[in-house]
Amino acid sequence: MIVVFGSANIDLILPIPHLPEPGETVLADELATAAGGKGSNQAIAASRAGGPVAFVGCVGRDGYGALLAAKLTSAGVGIAGLRRVPAATGTAIIALDRAGRNTILVASGANALARATQVPERWLGPSTLLVLQMEVAARENWRLLRRAKARGARVLLNLAPAAPVPASVLRKVDYLVVNETEALALAKSVGRRVVRPAAAAKALALHCGGVVIATLGAKGAIAIAREGTLRVPAPAIRPIDTTGAGDAFVGAFAAALDRAESIEAALRYGVAAGSLACLVRGAEPSLPKAAGIATLVRRMARGDRGKVGKRR
Ligand code: RIB
Numbered sequence: 001m002i003v004v005f006g007s008a009n010i011d012l013i014l015p016i017p018h019l020p021e022p023g024e025t026v027l028a029d030e031l032a033t034a035a036g037g038k039g040s041n042q043a044i045a046a047s048r049a050g051g052p053v054a055f056v057g058c059v060g061r062d063g064y065g066a067l068l069a070a071k072l073t074s075a076g077v078g079i080a081g082l083r084r085v086p087a088a089t090g091t092a093i094i095a096l097d098r099a100g101r102n103t104i105l106v107a108s109g110a111n112a113l114a115r116a117t118q119v120p121e122r123w124l125g126p127s128t129l130l131v132l133q134m135e136v137a138a139r140e141n142w143r144l145l146r147r148a149k150a151r152g153a154r155v156l157l158n159l160a161p162a163a164p165v166p167a168s169v170l171r172k173v174d175y176l177v178v179n180e181t182e183a184l185a186l187a188k189s190v191g192r193r194v195v196r197p198a199a200a201a202k203a204l205a206l207h208c209g210g211v212v213i214a215t216l217g218a219k220g221a222i223a224i225a226r227e228g229t230l231r232v233p234a235p236a237i238r239p240i241d242t243t244g245a246g247d248a249f250v251g252a253f254a255a256a257l258d259r260a261e262s263i264e265a266a267l268r269y270g271v272a273a274g275s276l277a278c279l280v281r282g283a284e285p286s287l288p289k290a291a292g293i294a295t296l297v298r299r300m301a302r303g304d305r306g307k308v309g310k311r312r
Contacts, residue, residue: 002046002053002258003123003153005144006039007111007135008072008082009090010064011243011283019097026095034282035071036092037111038133038160041244041283044075045251046131049273050290051258056081056118057136058110060089065110071284081120085113090135100239100278111136116144121151128153129258131250134163142169154257158250164189167207174210175257177250183214198222202229211263213270215249217242221271223263232267235275235300237308244283249274252293272296275308 014028035044043055055077059065061084068089072079088109095103114136124130130148132141132155145155149172156175159165162185170176170190178186180197187193187200190207194200201214205224212224220234252273256266272293280286296308 001123001127002043002051002129002131002254003056003119004039004043004046004053004131005056005114005116005119005136005141006042006131006133007037007090007106007108007114008035008040008055008057008059008068009037009092009106009111009135010068011036011092011094013094013096013243013282015096017098019095019101019103032282035068035284036094036244036282037068037090038135038158038247040068040072041247041287042131042133042158042251042254043072043077044284045248045273045287046255046258047076047251048287048289049252049255049269049293051251051255054078054081054123056114058083058085058087058114060085060087060110062089064089064091081118081123083113083118085110087113094243096241096243096281100241102241102243104243106135108135114140116140116147119144119147121147124148124151124153126152129254130155131158131254132156133158133160135161138163142166145169145172156250156254156257158246159186160246162186170207171209173208175213175253176204176208176210177213177215177253178204179215179246180217213253213267215246215274221249221267223267225263230264230267232264232271232300234271235296235304235308237275237278239278241281241286242278244286245274245277247283248277248287251287268297268300269293272300279308
């Protein structure tokens with residue numbers, strides 16, 4: 001069973017010609033909304049990728065909170081651990097440029113009230129894969145991680161957005177997933193000054209108890225364990241919106257691990273899911289289903305380097 005503890009946001013998406021410089025005003029022709037939040041996205045991604053998933057977090061008692069609860073449920077995610085609290089549902093403002101790149105600002109709102117105690121003890125055991133990100137209070141993450149490890153669960157920490165991690169916590173993490181920026185920031189915080197993300201991931205592997213996975217955008221992903229390094233290149237795509245690609249990777253990777261696939265197979269599955277997520281605008285709408293991921297994995301295995309086209 002996969003337990004995702006984390007954030008749920010409503011995403012307000014502004015498609016703009018270019019990302020603003022400090023002090024610059026940029027006009028968008030429209031405002032689009034979509035379900036988002038790294039926790040909710042990863043729970044939905046894992047469920048669509050075939051995993052049994054429970055989401056634990058907080059949303060407000062407002063319309064957006066109801067919408068997010070409905071999205072999770074219709075994706076097959078269990079929401080017995082989701083609380084409606086007296087705060088506004090988390091909100092992300094996403095500026096999206098024509099190359100599919102984004103900048104994201106998040107008002108935490110209800111996410112700041114998520115507590116580790118919302119996860120019942122019986123959900124944490126040797127067959128649990130606990131998935132954490134950094135859009136809820138870090139101390140709640142660390143509390144839950146310690147409880148989960150004491151009960152024999154595996155823990156995947158997606159350090160998004162980047163934040164320092166206590167050494168005692170890092171040693172307990174089974175799978176640390178970071179993007180290029182996060183890898184460099186965490187390596188710096190543990191005293192390793194490196195300039196290349198792959199080198200940062202290697203440095204982190206000396207501090208992390210488990211496997212370090214670095215997602216490298218168009219270059220794919222690498223997994224670094226004490227025994228060696230695995231590398232999975234990404235298929236060629238023309239991205240429309242990279243929002244949620246990291247979440248698609250984490251959810252699919254977790255689903256593959258939950259069904260006891262090898263790290264290499266899980267990495268390939270995650271890279272395929274992340275690539276597919278770049279082809280549709282919005283986070284939740286872009287999270288791919290198991291069949292689509294499996295098809296792309298087969299293409300990748302054949303070494304088919306042709307461009308993967310628009311999904312809808
Ligand atoms: O990872 C993408 C997500 O980051 C968005 O859905 C947004 O809500 C922010 O949490």
